[in-house]
Amino acid sequence: MRIGAESWSLFSALSGAGGASNFGVRLIQPGALAGGGLLTFSRAQAGGARSTALGADGTTWVEFDADQPRFRGAARRLLLEGQRTNLWTNPRMEPVSGAGLPTNYATAGTDPAITTYLAQETRDGTQGRRVQVVGTAGSNISRFLGTVALAVAAGNYTFSRFFSALGGWGSTPNVAPRLQTFSVSVTGANITPISTLARYALGLTVPGGGGSPALALAPNPVITSGTAVNLDSYFGWDMLELGAFASTPILPPVGTPGPSTRGQDNLTAAYAALFPNGVGTVLFSCMIPQSALSAPGQTVLDINDGTNGNRITYRNNIADAIVAGVIIGGTQTLMPTLGNMTPGTLFRGGITWDGSTLVANLDGGTNQSLTTGTPPGLTTLRVGNNAAGTAPMFGEFAYLDALPFVIPAANLPAAVAAVPG
Numbered sequence: 001m002r003i004g005a006e007s008w009s010l011f012s013a014l015s016g017a018g019g020a021s022n023f024g025v026r027l028i029q030p031g032a033l034a035g036g037g038l039l040t041f042s043r044a045q046a047g048g049a050r051s052t053a054l055g056a057d058g059t060t061w062v063e064f065d066a067d068q069p070r071f072r073g074a075a076r077r078l079l080l081e082g083q084r085t086n087l088w089t090n091p092r093m094e095p096v097s098g099a100g101l102p103t104n105y106a107t108a109g110t111d112p113a114i115t116t117y118l119a120q121e122t123r124d125g126t127q128g129r130r131v132q133v134v135g136t137a138g139s140n141i142s143r144f145l146g147t148v149a150l151a152v153a154a155g156n157y158t159f160s161r162f163f164s165a166l167g168g169w170g171s172t173p174n175v176a177p178r179l180q181t182f183s184v185s186v187t188g189a190n191i192t193p194i195s196t197l198a199r200y201a202l203g204l205t206v207p208g209g210g211g212s213p214a215l216a217l218a219p220n221p222v223i224t225s226g227t228a229v230n231l232d233s234y235f236g237w238d239m240l241e242l243g244a245f246a247s248t249p250i251l252p253p254v255g256t257p258g259p260s261t262r263g264q265d266n267l268t269a270a271y272a273a274l275f276p277n278g279v280g281t282v283l284f285s286c287m288i289p290q291s292a293l294s295a296p297g298q299t300v301l302d303i304n305d306g307t308n309g310n311r312i313t314y315r316n317n318i319a320d321a322i323v324a325g326v327i328i329g330g331t332q333t334l335m336p337t338l339g340n341m342t343p344g345t346l347f348r349g350g351i352t353w354d355g356s357t358l359v360a361n362l363d364g365g366t367n368q369s370l371t372t373g374t375p376p377g378l379t380t381l382r383v384g385n386n387a388a389g390t391a392p393m394f395g396e397f398a399y400l401d402a403l404p405f406v407i408p409a410a411n412l413p414a415a416v417a418a419v420p421g
Helices: 005-015 409-417
Strands: 025-029 039-042 051-054 061-064 077-080 084-086 115-117 121-123 126-136 155-167 176-182 198-206 214-220 228-242 260-262 266-270 280-287 298-304 311-317 321-328 331-334 347-353 358-362 368-370 380-383 395-403
Touching: 121 228, 126 155, 155 176, 155 214, 176 198, 214 228, 280 298, 280 409, 311 347, 321 347, 321 358, 321 368, 347 409, 358 409, 380 395
Parallel strands: none
Antiparallel strands: 025 395, 039 266, 051 061, 077 395, 084 228, 084 260, 115 126, 121 126, 126 228, 155 198, 155 228, 176 214, 266 380, 280 347, 280 395, 298 311, 298 380, 311 321, 321 331, 347 358, 358 368
């Protein structure tokens, strides 16, 4: 079945209700997933770990239970991430009550005589500590609220921390804050001090054989002994994760410090329920905040037989090249590149298949196509990852529509351009 441009507005009106029909179904829209058992969502969180996302007000961070979808920020887009573990054991900077240094944090590089650690507090949904350094430095100060060394295996990691410059930064002493690691060679990331709570990240490579980095926010340059200091800061939700970019913060349960793991977000639908005649169209809008740094890239859509051996794929490849194609019997055939996405910028896409030809589009531009036929045995539409879970998107979906018919190639660019953002 095909639908012409003259019927597109009718489809849009009917599918917006969110229920399955002959006109298709809106599977994802801001703040909601389709009901009626069309979608299955899951996310494991080992040992009571807590996932997080920015709340609807765009300011406050919110914690989530296992298997609970996360609609992020004021845009309320569905957040889909791969599995990560926060290796830092005390991101909430407990104990909860009483002043003093948090558990597993260190005084190395500080001047304890003029440094005060206030009791744990909550700011914009995060938990952390306010640290005041007031007086004349009796020794050189090279860090604020640093961690003890943490033994980790070789690999590429990202350290992230929430920080708010509450007072004194930008005046005497004229130093800037920066994220820094110690015992692992890495260039620090300078921060422009602002009073608004913000999250900052620093990549680090632990060489072969492993290492034991300590994590901190440091003054740049080092505050020398004899310098008058009056600095007031808030730090919270430290995270050290294996990966080349920061994912959303992962937290252990309150009162139970330790490494915490957030499983991958799994969102699937049964192929037969959406595409009963084996043909169809998928239209969507989404955003990926970071580039794909290695193969197999970041999967946006994967229509498969439960494996990676037979599937239709739409994904972001290295150098932010958007590609679509098929894998049949383990052999991949891709269309020419559809174009490029810009990290952090919403893009729109669509793909159709009719049993012999696949046609794909990016942002209403020029179509690309294949005549390889549809992979056999398709059972599942997976969003934001492949069947093996090896190409997570780590991004956000605004809208996703599934249609049990083929939009003609001539009409596909307009249909893609019309997907809401």
